[in-house]
Amino acid sequence: MSVTAPLGFRAAGIVAGIKSGGARDLALVVNDGPSRAAAGVFTRNRFKAAPVLWSVQVLNGGRVRAVVLNSGGANACTGPLGFQDTHATAEKVAEVLDDSAAEIAVCSTGLIGERLPLDALLGGVGTAAAQLSRDGGLAAADAIRTTDTVSKISFRRGENGYMVGGMAKGAGMLAPALATMLCVLTTDADLTSEELDTVLRRATSVTFDRLDTDGCMSTNDTVLLLASGASGVRPDVAEFEKVVTAVCGDLSRQLLVDAEGASKAIAIEVVGAASEEDAVAVGRSVARSNLLKCAIHGEDPNWGRVVSAVGTTDAVFDAERVNVAVNGIWICRGGAAGDDRAKVDLRPRDVTITIDLSAGPHSATVHTTDLTAAYVHENSAYSS
Amino acid sequence: MSVTAPLGFRAAGIVAGIKSGGARDLALVVNDGPSRAAAGVFTRNRFKAAPVLWSVQVLNGGRVRAVVLNSGGANACTGPLGFQDTHATAEKVAEVLDDSAAEIAVCSTGLIGERLPLDALLGGVGTAAAQLSRDGGLAAADAIRTTDTVSKISFRRGENGYMVGGMAKGAGMLAPALATMLCVLTTDADLTSEELDTVLRRATSVTFDRLDTDGCMSTNDTVLLLASGASGVRPDVAEFEKVVTAVCGDLSRQLLVDAEGASKAIAIEVVGAASEEDAVAVGRSVARSNLLKCAIHGEDPNWGRVVSAVGTTDAVFDAERVNVAVNGIWICRGGAAGDDRAKVDLRPRDVTITIDLSAGPHSATVHTTDLTAAYVHENSAYSS
Known part of the structure; x- marks a missing residue:
């Protein structure tokens, strides 16, 4: 069901010819309203891809009619011409929907530093618009995959019957192969863009932001939340946050399990911290220890490598x-x-490392993977 | 020649039986004076091994008669009993040299979290003392190896004939297998402990501190500089700093080339920075990108992964x-x-990545290695 689980949304995923090999590479998600309220969070990398620079401006307006997403190229580090390509893509979507480009968000994923094939992209937008449907969510989720081995989709029903749906690809703080995390969340609940913004920031801060498979940060990471209001339900915002957090958590888990080359899913659970910030800092430091990640791969409970990583923090x-x-x-x-x-017993795929700082009542969990020869192989051969 | 290249030093490296397998595992370096001025720099990890806690106290006094070093166990995270073991080792060295334990530095390297076999250690001190000689520097350098495939030694002659010698093992910021970087530098020049301290901090900040093979920081890193004054030469301090920096740079290079599992030595040269701190921060961020390190291993000049890492800094x-x-x-x-x-052409072992920030006149170079399946294999099987 993915992004089309909630009422008011249509989607499509098609072959535009951006990728070689004939796989789906362009997705379109359209909000038919009545509301167009939306919020977004974006990469903190200072090299921001053209679609990120564009979509930040769109989201500043708090309204999104549609999102167009492509795999097969990140359109990052492509200069003013790359930004023009993003702009032209948004204009093309606006044209086929008879709407304003100022409410069209754009996401791209793939290799950095190369221009997108604009003819294929614009032609694809027309094809996708013709295929938009209420059950296009699965095809859309498929079209945004790069090195993902499976599509990532999720949905939850909230109180009084509204829905939250979502699709994601790749990874955010995980950044396998800098393949970028893209995520589009949809709901037919009725909320303002300010409410959506607050909820999205809080939900992503405890889900996607706590995934860290290799410490690398993409130029293209984008998470969007679009509300159609088509259910007519105005939810309690706290309850809505729980539902959105559950969908984000589910998608995060799918990203973690599918991270490149990983054989273990490691939860680093920090308890007894003086603050939640301390707990996250300790969890992240441990999650980034290549030595520990190798040890877990070898099923060696090497706690010395845990405390060494803890000892590098200011917690x-x-x-x-x-x-x-x-x-x-x-x-x-x-x-x-x-x-x-x-x-x-380190034989199971799921591994939990618990660190008790004995310094206070706060806690946080950061998720990572082991470091494997398969990760090295996959990322040694990515673009060559 | 190693630590015994300068006048006034004797050394030994012997088999104490701490390691299984019969390899050398205990080294003793003795300063016969007339001066005992000394300085040290230590790991910034907050989990400091017992020998680090001990040696920090010794170096606060500015005088070192001898350094005893063992491989086969780090004596880190071993609690009060581990500290007693270090103290007993220093007392034993003091006894055989008829001197004060307060001027005996101790270094250990190996696995974290296990007590050392104290009988073997104390027996080894007696054996080493009996074998101390003016040409014991090579055996001492051999005895401190863990996963090092070769001994690391260096020496340089300064103006007016004084000497600086040194031995090192493992890695500091490199921390292959948390194998710890230990380094003992000696000189027969005559300087105060304050002068030695200033020179050592400056020399290590541009050499060992700019090696970063896997971002991990050991609990045991120690670099000591001992001056016997036996040459009678009082060098110009700036000239002396150049010589010490050259020896540290030479040893750093040897550590880099011998880093576990590496097939490339990568120099990340940051130029056009607004400050030296910015240049180091950018270099370090790039050095810690697993994705870039995989790309270089695959001989893929993936500049997108370089700029992505640059973009995560505040430079x-x-x-x-x-x-x-x-x-x-x-x-x-x-x-x-x-x-x-x-x-x-990425076929040569040496790779230089130059990053021009176009923001000022400052520069710095950080050294790292590629990330390989061999690194994963070596560190998956270290303690199990």
Whole structure:
């Protein structure tokens, strides 16, 4: 169902010829209203792709009629001509929908530094517009894949019957192959763009922002939330946030499981922190330790590599009070060896590393993957 | 020649039985004076190994009679008992030298979280003391190896005939397998501990601190500089700094080339920066991009992965004025595609990535390695 699960949305995913090989490479998602309220969050990378620069401006207006997305090229680091290509794409969508380009968001994903084939792109927009339908969500989710092995879709029903749907590809803070995380969320609930903005920032901060498979940040990351209001339901905003967070969490999990070359999904659960910021900082530092990620790949419960990563942060803790468990066995207690590490079973795909800072009541979980030879192989051969 | 190249030093490297397999695992370096002035720099990791906690105290006094170093165990995260083991080791060295433990520095390297075999260690101190000699520098350098495939030694002669010698193992900011960087530098020049401290901080900040092979920071990193004054030469401090920096640079280069699993030595040269701090921050960010390191392994001049890493920093630059060259070919100009990337020859082991921020006159070079399946294999199997 994906982005077309909520009322008021049509979508399509088609072969525009941007990618070689004949796979789907262009998606169009249209909001038929009655509302067009929308919000977006974007990469913090200072090299922002042309579609990001464009869509930031569109979202400043708080209204989105449609989103056009392409795989097969990121349109990043392409200069003023690349920005013109994005602009022309938005104009083409506006033309086929008989609407304003100022309400058309654009997303691109693929290699950095190359211009998109504009004729294929603009032709594809026409084809996609002709195929828009209420059940086009799956084809749209398929069309935005790059190295993703499966489409990522999700939906949840909220109180009083409104729906939230979504599709995603690649990864954000995961950034496998800088393949970019793109995500479009839709709802038929009726909310203002300000409400959507608040909810989207909060939901992404505890889901997509806490995925970190290789520490790399894309030039193109974009998460959009579009509301049609077609259900007529005005939800409680707190309840709506829970539903959106659940959809984002579900999509995040799908991204994690499909991360390039990974054989383990690692949850780094930081508890006993003096603040949530401390917990996230510690989790992120551990998630970025190549040595730890190699150890988990080798099913070695190497807590020394955990505490070494903890020790590089500014978080509040006393080294002699830090405890670490791997899959529930507290193998480090008080900053030194604890229970028998032979008791740790690292054979399952899911691994939980719990770090107790003994410094306060706050917690956070950051998700990452192991580091494998397959990751190296996939990313050594990406563009050549 | 190593640490015994300068006058006034004796050393030994022996088999104490700390490592299984019968390799050398204990080194002793003794300063016979007349001066005992010394300085040290240590890991910034907040989980500091017992020998680091001990040696920091010793170096606060500015005088070192001897350094005892062991491989086969890091004595990190071993609690109060681990600290007692370090103390006992220093006392044993003091006893055999008929000197004060307060002037005995201790260094350890190996696995985190396990106690050292104290009997083997103390017995080894006696054996090493009996073998101390003016040509023991090579054996000492051999005894501190862990995953190092070769011993790292260096020496330089300064003006008016004084000498600076050194030995090193593993890696500091490189931290292959958290194998720790240990380095002992010696000189027969006559300088105060304050002068040595200033010189050592400056020399390490532009050499060891600019190696970054996997972003991991050890619990045990230690660099010591001991001056015997035995040459009678009081060097010009600026000239002395150049010689010490040359020795540190030489040892850094040896560490880089021997980093675990690496097939490329990558120099990330940042120019046109608004400050040296900016240049180092950009260099370090690029050095830590797993995606770029995979690309270089695959001999793919993927400048998109370079600018993506640059874009995550706070350095002063305008994205539209950044230029990137790989091995001298400016494949990114003005933040977009530049010269033909097919002209880049990435077959040599040495790779230079030049990043021109077009923001000022400052520069810095950070050194790293590629990311390979061999790195993953070596670090998946380290302790299991």
